[in-house]
Amino acid sequence: MTTDHPNHARTCDQVRANPKFQRLTRQRSMLAWSLSGAVLAVYYSFIMVVAFAPAWLHRPLYEGSHLSLGMPIGVAIILLSWLLTASYVHTANTRFDALSVQILQETRA
Incomplete structure (x- = not known):
């Protein structure tokens, strides 16, 4: 698409x-x-x-577990x-795309 x-x-x-x-x-x-905030958190x-409690992650899942x-x-x-990611894709493909189509239709009219 050209901008000319x-x-x-x-x-x-x-x-x-x-x-x-x-x-x-x-x-x-x-x-x-x-x-993004949820993933970063x-x-x-x-x-x-x-960094601060690595021993906690090394604990066995249950007694005798490897x-x-x-x-x-x-x-x-x-x-x-x-x-x-799936949540974002679903929202983008349903709600955001539908709204984009409405905007384009209103602009062309």
């Missing part, structure tokens, strides 16, 4: 002025920052435990990251 088209600037201004576009950018930004909490407590915690962190 004479109506391009006017179209961009119409999109930016649309209240639905402003709502879309606000919602998308809030969701992205919230999920989980990862940094894990790193803090590794599996340490740190393994399922690591797996849970990875699964949480996947779930948060």
Whole structure:
């Protein structure tokens, strides 16, 4: 898409002025920052435990187990990251895409 088209600037201004576009950018930004904060909190909490209480992660999962407590915690962190990513993709593909289509239709009309 080239930006040399004479109506391009006017179209961009119409999109930016649309209240639905402003709502879309606000919602998308809030969701992205919230999920980023959750992931960072989980990862940094894990790193803090590794740094300051590593013996806690070395404890056996149960009496006589060769599996340490740190393994399922690591797996849970990875699964949480996947779930948060899936949540964002689902929201983007349903709510955000639908709102984007509405904005484009209103701009073309």
